[in-house]
Amino acid sequence: MFICPGCRKFLRITRHAKVLWKEALFQHTPGDVNINRQINRFFSSSSTTLAKAGDEINLAKFSPENIRNFSIIAHVDHGKSTLADRLLEITGAIPKNVRNQQVLDTLQVEKERGITVKAQTASLFHEYKGQTYLLNLIDTPGHVDFNYEVSRSLAACQGVVLLVDANQGVQAQTMANFFLAFERNLTVIPCLNKIDLYNAKPEMVLEQLHNVFETDPNDVLKISAKVGTGIEDLLTAIIERIPPPPGDRDKPLKCLVFDSQYDQYRGAVGNVLVMDGSVKKGDKIMSLFSRKSYEVQGTGILHPNEKLVNVLYAGQVGFIHANIKKISDFQVGDTFCHQKSPVEPLPGFKPAVPMVFAGIFPSDQSQLPSLKAAITKLTLNDSSVAVSLENSAAIGQGWRLGFLGMLHMDVFCQRLEQEFGASVIITAPNVHYRVRIKGKKNIKIYGDEIVDVLNPCKLPDLSIIEEFQEPMILATIIIPDQYLTTVLSLCLSRRGEPQEQTYIDQNRLVIRCIFPLNEVLVDFYDELKSVTSGYASFDYDDHGYRTSDLAKVEFHINKLPVEEMTMICHMSSSKRRGKEICARLKEVIPRQLTYVTIQAVVHGNIVAREDIKPIKKDVLAKCYGGDVTRKNKLLNKQADYLKKLKQVGTVKIPKDTFIKVLKKK
Ligand code: GDP
Numbered sequence: 128m129f130i131c132p133g134c135r136k137f138l139r140i141t142r143h144a145k146v147l148w149k150e151a152l153f154q155h156t157p158g159d160v161n162i163n164r165q166i167n168r169f170f171s172s173s174s175t176t177l178a179k180a181g182d183e184i185n186l187a188k189f190s191p192e193n194i195r196n197f198s199i200i201a202h203v204d205h206g207k208s209t210l211a212d213r214l215l216e217i218t219g220a221i222p223k224n225v226r227n228q229q230v231l232d233t234l235q236v237e238k239e240r241g242i243t244v245k246a247q248t249a250s251l252f253h254e255y256k257g258q259t260y261l262l263n264l265i266d267t268p269g270h271v272d273f274n275y276e277v278s279r280s281l282a283a284c285q286g287v288v289l290l291v292d293a294n295q296g297v298q299a300q301t302m303a304n305f306f307l308a309f310e311r312n313l314t315v316i317p318c319l320n321k322i323d324l325y326n327a328k329p330e331m332v333l334e335q336l337h338n339v340f341e342t343d344p345n346d347v348l349k350i351s352a353k354v355g356t357g358i359e360d361l362l363t364a365i366i367e368r369i370p371p372p373p374g375d376r377d378k379p380l381k382c383l384v385f386d387s388q389y390d391q392y393r394g395a396v397g398n399v400l401v402m403d404g405s406v407k408k409g410d411k412i413m414s415l416f417s418r419k420s421y422e423v424q425g426t427g428i429l430h431p432n433e434k435l436v437n438v439l440y441a442g443q444v445g446f447i448h449a450n451i452k453k454i455s456d457f458q459v460g461d462t463f464c465h466q467k468s469p470v471e472p473l474p475g476f477k478p479a480v481p482m483v484f485a486g487i488f489p490s491d492q493s494q495l496p497s498l499k500a501a502i503t504k505l506t507l508n509d510s511s512v513a514v515s516l517e518n519s520a521a522i523g524q525g526w527r528l529g530f531l532g533m534l535h536m537d538v539f540c541q542r543l544e545q546e547f548g549a550s551v552i553i554t555a556p557n558v559h560y561r562v563r564i565k566g567k568k569n570i571k572i573y574g575d576e577i578v579d580v581l582n583p584c585k586l587p588d589l590s591i592i593e594e595f596q597e598p599m600i601l602a603t604i605i606i607p608d609q610y611l612t613t614v615l616s617l618c619l620s621r622r623g624e625p626q627e628q629t630y631i632d633q634n635r636l637v638i639r640c641i642f643p644l645n646e647v648l649v650d651f652y653d654e655l656k657s658v659t660s661g662y663a664s665f666d667y668d669d670h671g672y673r674t675s676d677l678a679k680v681e682f683h684i685n686k687l688p689v690e691e692m693t694m695i696c697h698m699s700s701s702k703r704r705g706k707e708i709c710a711r712l713k714e715v716i717p718r719q720l721t722y723v724t725i726q727a728v729v730h731g732n733i734v735a736r737e738d739i740k741p742i743k744k745d746v747l748a749k750c751y752g753g754d755v756t757r758k759n760k761l762l763n764k765q766a767d768y769l770k771k772l773k774q775v776g777t778v779k780i781p782k783d784t785f786i787k788v789l790k791k792k
């Protein structure tokens with residue numbers, strides 16, 4: 128219960144009319160941080176319906192022969208979440224007559240953006256030839272930034288349903304996801320989706336599938352996830368083509384944690400695949416990562432809401448919680464076993480390689496502890512984020528976080544705000560550069576010849592740098608061939624090096640091209656889409672580091688360097704970037720009592736300069752006569768203002784200047 132600042136009435140958010148209330152509240156108080164926070168807290172706690180004790184399901188009859196674990200993979204918008212809805216409906220997990228739309232996309236950011244960012248599991252029961260099968264489905268995200276979710280999900284599966292939009296055909300992420308499954312030797316069930324569309328071109332897509340993946344057209348199913356055509360056949364194919372999970376109930380427990388989230392009441396909750404043995408409430412289990420033991424408080428499956436089960440057996444996928452409150456003890460990729468019968472740990476997962484780094488600071492330093500708690504809880508749910516502490520003299524304490532891409536960064540910050548009510552400032556993102564140091568022997572500070580530079584202002588002194596190295600990517604671009612010349616010239620303008628080009632059907636091309644990551648990070652995909660009228664798709668993979676002609680751009684105010692502003696960019700664009708930032712600094716630094724010069728300096732050469740003219744010194748100069756109160760008021764105002772400024776040499780700069788310039792636009 129709280130008072131609405133709009134109409135001063137007492138308001139209560141009720142569970143029954145939550146949507147209505149939410150809308151009304153937002154109308155009264157658009158953007159009110161406090162209210163939004165309360166609402167979000169309310170919804171995040173009510174969104175997971177906790178299963179009650181007493182109505183446990185018995186999974187004992189599902190031995191591995193009656194279990195199939197599979198993922199749905201595809202390019203963005205090819206219909207994965209819609210197909211998951213139909214599978215849930217047809218197996219009775221959710222009611223049929225309701226307009227179900229992407230029910231597995233439960234996060235607020237997923238609903239708002241219409242994309243999946245988090246893999247979601249659901250266990251389904253399906254009758255086939257007189258037997259009941261337990262099908263564990265994992266809906267995955269399609270965007271390249273969330274590939275890590277896909278690769279982890281695949282560790283819990285023996286097969287995948289590869290969806291291809293019958294209108295758009297094979298796209299860049301279709302290829303990337305197919306190869307992820309292929310590398311793991313998973314059974315692939317190719318499926319043409321959206322065959323209900325008027326302009327669907329199934330023949331063309333079959334040809335593409337044959338050319339790219341050597342798929343036999345007879346193996347391809349034709350479905351419409353929206354209308355529901357062909358879903359029964361797909362279920363049959365899943366049961367007949369995908370092998371049952373390996374696993375033996377009688378062996379000691381071995382279970383893999385492939386995902387996790389934080390729950391206010393239960394602590395860390397892990398999504399697990401039981402490889403061998405079985406696990407139940409009350410068991411003493413041990414983490415092979417932290418070597419700590421816990422007592423299992425509950426086990427269950429997602430149906431798609433939580434349903435408790437008394438025992439999880441070999442081959443089954445479910446969740447498990449053991450009152451683990453210390454989040455750092457809980458790792459995705461960990462193996463759990465019974466305390467008394469230790470086993471060899473499973474290989475776990477390759478750590479994600481963050482591509483983009485940005486500083487994150489609380490907008491108010493007093494909120495540092497709550498932001499810290501929010502970041503730790505959220506990284507439990509999103510293990511691909513790399514976290515390190517950062518301290519900036521100008522902005523205060525915060526973190527430097529590594530993300531898999533720009534969308535990932537946006538989604539993470541949005542989730543921080545929506546699910547934890549945090550209010551953050553995020554700096555302009557940069558990539559992870561490296562430098563090679565000259566004559567290692569003489570320099571004691573650096574133990575290694577190659578130094579990682581996560582933050583440009585921590586760059587070693589230029590005089591000891593032998594060379595700069597920048598991260599590269601290998602991009603896959605799929606386009607209709609009439610756009611070839613425009614796309615190639617776009618690639619060249621971004622320092623791209625086109626490699627091979629192959630046709631996947633009569634007029635669609637796959638281009639492979641090596642780029643410096645920095646050049647494609649922010650707006651390359653947008654531009655690619657605009658020059659190809661939206662027909663291009665784009666995906667990339669890490670391609671190591673390469674020596675490059677990079678420049679350190681420093682900013683001097685009245686000849687003194689301002690560390691926080693230092694940046695690294697390619698030599699060819701250093702002058703332009705220097706000019707841009709100088710102009711932005713000129714806008715935000717207030718006029719002073721003396722002249723202020725702002726300079727951009729690249730390796731000792733001044734490449735840009737802006738001047739700020741002084742203001743008159745005496746605030747009372749025009750205040751003739753004897754109005755003492757007015758004079759005092761003016762003097763106090765001036766004193767207050769001066770207190771807030773940070774001194775750089777003789778120049779006083781307001782604290783938020785750095786934030787305004789560094790902030791992501
Ligand atoms: P995802 O990104 O792969 O999860 O794709 P979604 O399931 O979110 O679907 C993207 C869009 O495609 C939605 O607007 C769906 O309504 C639409 N869609 C999905 N399947 C079909 C289909 O079989 N036919 C038609 N016409 N539209 C579909």
Ligand code: MG
Pocket residue numbers: 207208209232242243267268269
């Ligand atoms: Mg989706």
